[in-house]
Amino acid sequence: MTESMVHTVAVVGTGVIGRSWAQLFARKGCETRLYDRDPEQLAKAVSWIDEDLEHRTVEGEFAADVVAAMRSRISLHDSLHLAVQGADYVQESGPEQLEVKQALYRELDMAAAPAAILASSTSALDMTAIAEGLEGAGRCIVAHPTNPPHVIPVVEILPGKGTTDDVLRQTCTFMKRIGQTPVVLSEYVPGFLLNRMQAALIREAMSLVQRGVADVDAIDAVIRDGLGLRWALMGPFGVGDTNADGGVRDYFTGYRDAYLALMDDLGETPGIDDEFVEHLGVKTDLMQGGAPRAEVLAWRDRMVEKIRRLKAEDPNPGRE
């Protein structure tokens, strides 16, 4: 397989993640073949894609003929074998159970063309285990998106022990071509990078609520009107680099002792019992103000796309 050869993509499993991938692939010009073993799921995915594209047309993001072209690139298949035939890249978003995935990859490895990449959306499993004993283990890789991938660009890329360097490189190239940000992990850790850092922040957030230091809305305000405004632009190392005159070295030397003391003082893993979850529910309902959840979700996705456009128009002067 040579550069930029991915033209036809198969989306296997069309739940919330799979359908979002499908929309992204079709938007970026790929022939997109959809399969789900549950025909109802497949029908729901197509309705969602149609609604979303319709909405983007109404909003003026795409002209009607552009949307028609995107839509024409999407085809539905009621057989896994037919769906992956001719695909250069398979994005699998099936159930998160090792045995189910292993069986699925045996099927995929037989059905897909020998040069096709088999990528999994798994957020939890190790490709080394999924592809164990598989003849085509070299072409299997984890490409874990952030929900939803048609809105949020980060994709965590994790090769298994058998994955070839070429497949790793091609997967990253393809992801960049469709506007995603591939991020490579060199070894498997539970939760990968994103969910680990999210869990670290949530652990402290929950601990502060349980200790009674601050309530749900205060915690969230500190993120949405504080840390999150910087983190939408730079990660913790980039932020540190701009937070001291001498850059990141100066920052982590000057605040070394303060950070070490604070890190040692952070809360332990809190209990998350039903009573606490209900407390979070009541306070979050108050904070969110009772708008229908779908409306808040649509707002979030719309706003993320607007922030991405701001960044595309006015990129970090160092990196772009």
Place this chain on the structure above:
Amino acid sequence: MTESMVHTVAVVGTGVIGRSWAQLFARKGCETRLYDRDPEQLAKAVSWIDEDLEHRTVEGEFAADVVAAMRSRISLHDSLHLAVQGADYVQESGPEQLEVKQALYRELDMAAAPAAILASSTSALDMTAIAEGLEGAGRCIVAHPTNPPHVIPVVEILPGKGTTDDVLRQTCTFMKRIGQTPVVLSEYVPGFLLNRMQAALIREAMSLVQRGVADVDAIDAVIRDGLGLRWALMGPFGVGDTNADGGVRDYFTGYRDAYLALMDDLGETPGIDDEFVEHLGVKTDLMQGGAPRAEVLAWRDRMVEKIRRLKAEDPNPGRE
């Protein structure tokens, strides 16, 4: 003191934080009186304010006469007593040493009008300790901004044991009036909310780098093109509420075991020795691409203001 009575503000200590406060107060219509015991610091603060306002005029954010009006509200004083005379609110941003602050608050308590609020920008100290034994302890409060306050709106508000409810309420009212987001802590914890959550995320980020799972740029990409895009809009509880069909209850029930396992698996406090700091420095330099730091900083602040405008124009449908 009744609602909205803050008209004249004294800024005591005009380093990076104090000068940013001064610009914000003047922009929002307050008579702003500046004092620093180091005359050079005071001169530097005024130059910075002039440059920043000049830049905003060139960029078309403010007309020249508006900027002239803002500038005319700023006055410089070479005596603490004269600076705080007639001030309704004092924002102190002096050195972070308890004895220094205690001495300063004794002076402030004598010099300021009896109804004036004395607020500290401290990120580390407890107002209970600063104001101990002070006659006016009831009017002393922590108002810890996020750097820089003229760009980032969150202000952590922490009353001391002696602080009156009225002073707490008035401080929050004033902060809201000038466009900040006051967030109230009910008790002192080291690092308050923001630096604790930041330390929690950085602890895991450093641990992942030290374990060799991913490098600086990968970690930062996960934040700036992933988690940070959502966190610019909602905190962890709001995000959880939109990440499951049944909302935050559904989210933290469905993922309870996954989160608990992940939280228990997070890294311990890493060592931050000079060698590691240098590694971060080398990798961060590569990531930031060699643009002058001042340019990246200006980009960050400009972009944060753009994101805030997006949010003001199209607010969360539940909360606004």
